[in-house]
Amino acid sequence: MAETPISPAAPPPAAAIRLEAVTKRYRGQAEPAVDALTLEVRPRELLVMVGPSGCGKTTTLRLINRLLDADEGWITVDGEDTASLDPDALRTRIGYVIQQVGLFPHMTVAENVATVPRVLGWDRARIARRAEELLELLGLDPADFGDRFPRELSGGQAQRVGVARAMAADPPILLMDEPFGSLDPITRARLQDELLRIQGSLAKTILLVTHDIDEAIKLGDRIAIVDRGARALQVAAPERVLSDPADDYVREFVGSGAALRRLGLLRVRELEPGHWPALPRAAERHVVRDELIASGRPAALLLDEAGRPWRWVTARELERGGEPGTEPGVPASAELTPAATLHEALDAIVRGGVGAAAAVGDGGALHAIVDLEAIMAAADPSRPSQRTAGGEEAGLVRS
């Protein structure tokens, strides 16, 4: 339960991008912008480099595509030393999304997307096809947007075009510099989701840079937390960084909400289900009551004929009997799925009011009952499990 690897299980053979003790000094600055950075981006992973503004993140990206040359150390892309490659040729293999989006204002959206294919000398028909394909991939109708100029786009649309342009020649590697930095929170969340969706199907090697720890946690297969000089303090899966920060700096950077953030990473299906009584609605009332009392839980879940959550009932409601024609207890919500995050599960528990929520699988049948105890155990794996005796558990839940 402690570790749930998100990145592929088997270690990949070679790094897609590898920086080895890379140092870059800008003239007139005492401290190097990038100080002996060693970092490895694995093939097909989305690695997020996160750190405060001005800590050398952008410089790192510019070193990789050789907009800058490193003073010390070396960088390989797909095993090739970049210093030995022609910079322009190297860059056509690496998609680059800059912080300011940088769409060419005098070119239409389609022409912007066609930038790299034109450099590569594709024929017209192929370029047009590719531009359409990419705009569709990013949720922009080519017929509507292809002939627009950048100033006719909203911030989110421009950012989508920027991503489409970077992906135009289908580069295996993408460098993204704060791609969603200038967007409002809603648009940003939507574009982050889109990126995850696209990455889910295309599986590029992506190095994304941000100063937003939440963005890093949401997007990254792994995240690299960096300090000034792009010194990597911890490179690990997001949940690892949250549950086990490498040092005080990382702890501080991740912030006080680390436990809550972890809830957004874990899924209901990864939980150990709580032991709550769940019986068919046809069961005799005294049977339900006996089982409820034996479990020590405050409520029992009644299931309908198809095994779907129906109503929650408490012992008192069972004793009182209720009037004929009315059903006992409160309706059970069945919105949670095994794929839901614990964040969503917590929300369902709080809204439900009985201290637990039912998660349903395919067809709406009960999958598991999730309670606070299970969430707390998952959110902090260092805490010893208290699921040992039924009585102890019940006391905890009830209090």
Next chain:
Amino acid sequence: MAAPPAPATVETAPTASSGARRVLAGLALPISLAIVTALLLLWLAAQPLDSIERRQLDLGVLARRLVEHLELTLLSTAIVVALAVALGIALTRPRLRPLAPLGVAVANIGQAVPSIGLLVLIAIVAGIGPDKAILALVAYSFLPILRNTLVGLGGVDRSLIEAGRGMGMSVWQTLRRVELPLAVPVILAGVRTALAINVGTATLATFVDGGGLGDTITAGIRLGRETVLVAGAALTAVLALALDWAAGWIESALRPRGLDP
């Protein structure tokens, strides 16, 4: 919960009637210039002319001087565009950028010296003739185009160049596809200024035997024939306005789409 941001789209296609109105407004100047020229010719035809005036105001002579004047102006401007834009591009490349102030200073000398003085200096050094006049015009109108090229290229958003280079465009491709198109409006404004300078200054070419409408004007002054003087001056003015109109038209035609606010 805030509503998702509405896409900030702008309708660009101008309506048909406003387009037609713009074309009419654009044609107002050439039409009035044609009317002024016609009135001038009518007025000249109505004047009692002596033999000297008749020789100076012969339509063939006037047309030849007009063409000479046009040649002086266009040729010198074309040469300036080629030289000054090239120099401007060179002086905005990272390696030569420190030399840009020097370039502007040198070009400034050309413009700071009075035009007639420059013309005479060149005549003393190089002799006389239309080509020497063109040389003087080139030196005289170099600055506006150089300066506007520097300003235009310097004003291109660095992040766009970064984006171009970062995607694998070569230095040359970035210049041709990104920097120059974006600098075109500013450069063309400089060209228009240079054209205006040259069409006026070309009247002085007559002093180094360069031809042009200056011949007609100075003849009018020297011979004390006011009709000749008026004809030369009016034709120069008409030519200057016509060229400026044409330059303005070219300016808006070459302005990259997508830039207008």
